[in-house]
Amino acid sequence: MRYLTEAFVVGALKRGRPVEQFLGPIGAPGRPGVSYVEIRPAKASYEVYVHTVEDVGHEKFFDLVEFPPFDADEDEEEFGRLVATAEDPSVALTTAEEATGAVPGRWVDESMVQDEYADFVRAGRPADRSPDGHPWPSRGTRS
Secondary structure, three states: OOOOOHHHHHHHHHHHOEEEEEEEEEOOOEEEEEEEEEEEEEOOOOOEEEEEEEOOOOEEEEOOHHHHEEOOOOOOEEEEEEEEOOHHHHHHHHHHHHHHOOOOOEEOOOOOOHHHHHHHOOOOOOOOOOOOOOOEEEEHHOO
């Protein structure tokens, strides 16, 4: 089972484990990128980060954290852009979905987003739908 139920997402966050969701392609054909969202437990809160990276992967290279940032001019304190903070894991989940277009039922454990990206690459980098047929989140709701 790749995808986590909401109860498992909340449980993982409460145990100090981040969760992620692959949001799909961004950019243009001449400058492709991909985006994913991460909810990361912090000391007394949960932080929502959006990661936008250049799509430099291939059949044997899927490690998104190794990809260069999509916007090199963007000042990122850490890897990713903090978009929200919440004190409760359920609120962080809802906030992440509202802020990024992430959808319930598509969250994965930390680092499993690489598998989502690998499926995307193997499927030929579909622009409008994920490899399993789900539409990508609305581009109007994410950067």
